[in-house]
Amino acid sequence: MTDATNDAATPPYYRRHIFFCLNDRANGEACCARHGAQQAFEHCKAQVRALGLAGPGQVRVNKAGCLDRCAGGPVAVVYPDGVWYTYVDLADIDEIVTSHLRDGVAVERLRLPPDVGR
Amino acid sequence: MTDATNDAATPPYYRRHIFFCLNDRANGEACCARHGAQQAFEHCKAQVRALGLAGPGQVRVNKAGCLDRCAGGPVAVVYPDGVWYTYVDLADIDEIVTSHLRDGVAVERLRLPPDVGR
Numbered sequence: 001m002t003d004a005t006n007d008a009a010t011p012p013y014y015r016r017h018i019f020f021c022l023n024d025r026a027n028g029e030a031c032c033a034r035h036g037a038q039q040a041f042e043h044c045k046a047q048v049r050a051l052g053l054a055g056p057g058q059v060r061v062n063k064a065g066c067l068d069r070c071a072g073g074p075v076a077v078v079y080p081d082g083v084w085y086t087y088v089d090l091a092d093i094d095e096i097v098t099s100h101l102r103d104g105v106a107v108e109r110l111r112l113p114p115d116v117g118r
Numbered sequence: 119m120t121d122a123t124n125d126a127a128t129p130p131y132y133r134r135h136i137f138f139c140l141n142d143r144a145n146g147e148a149c150c151a152r153h154g155a156q157q158a159f160e161h162c163k164a165q166v167r168a169l170g171l172a173g174p175g176q177v178r179v180n181k182a183g184c185l186d187r188c189a190g191g192p193v194a195v196v197y198p199d200g201v202w203y204t205y206v207d208l209a210d211i212d213e214i215v216t217s218h219l220r221d222g223v224a225v226e227r228l229r230l231p232p233d234v235g236r
Contacts, residue, residue: 010232012200019137019182056235063183064137079197082130114128117174 012080014060016101018044020076023066031066032074036089040074043090047097059101072116084112130198132178134219136162138194141184149184150192154207158192161208165215177219190234202230 020041024033045054045061053059069075072086076096083106087093092110099105138159142151163172163179171177187193190204194214201224205211210228217223 013187013195013202013232017195017197019180022183060186062137062185065140065181067180068178069131077131077135079135080200082198084131114131 011057013056015058016078016081016104017060017062018076018078018096018101019062019064019067020044021065021067021069021074022063023070030070030073032070035074037074040076040087040090040093044076044093044097047094048101051097051102053097053102068118069112069116070118072112075112078106081106085110086112086116129175131174133176134196134199134222135178135180136194136196136214136219137180137182137185138162139183139185139187139192140181141188148188148191150188153192155192158194158205158208158211162194162211162215165212166219169215169220171215171220186236187230187234188236190230193230196224199224203228204230204234 020037021032022037022041023031025031041061041063048054048059048061067075067077069084075084075086077084078100085096087110095107096110099107138155139150140155140159141149143149159179159181166172166177166179185193185195187202193202193204195202196218203214205228213225214228217225
């Protein structure tokens with residue numbers, strides 16, 4: 001039996017892995033897809049590439065289905081840090097990219113409050 | 119400036135968050151969606167619910183786009199642990215659910231080798 005935590009000797013496949021909720025609710029309920037999530041995802045991916053941060057050992061920008069914290073949407077989460085974000089515009093995404101994904105410093109003003117759920 | 123690592127005083131929103139690659143390549147290239155990923159995702163979600171593990175503070179089973187480790191597909195990753203899996207059948211999923219998602223013990227035989235990429 002091995003503890004699930006990664007062996008410290010094994011570097012993570014991605015140093016930082018960000019997932020954007022791109023869920024689209026067909027029934028008209030609030031969902032990230034109707035609040036600019038697709039554009040934010042694409043912008044993040046492009047910025048990460050432009051800064052040379054993309055790839056194994058570095059950063060991965062990923063699509064995700066519903067992350068089930070819809071009340072705070074649009075949302076994204078950065079692992080392995082476990083830092084959740086809500087964002088308004090592409091300037092917010094730029095700040096997440098440079099501060100957190102590149103420099104490892106969480107963007108406090110964009111953190112999703114801990115009690116925000118579905 | 120704050121280190122991106124979660125404050126130890128703040129429990130993670132999900133204790134374990136598993137992402138299944140459900141990417142489907144229209145051009146006929148190998149992709150997780152053509153290797154049972156959708157069924158595995160649905161089975162995992164159902165098992166986690168059946169065991170009472172689903173929800174905030176516990177486990178979330180999530181859809182994801184391409185995780186870019188296609189050579190080892192179908193793949194899934196568990197965060198914040200950063201443990202990557204490849205699986206063959208639903209018995210493998212059951213083992214990931216009970217051993218890792220419920221009990222916190224990684225399933226060594228299903229780990230994706232560290233050098234498997236796109």
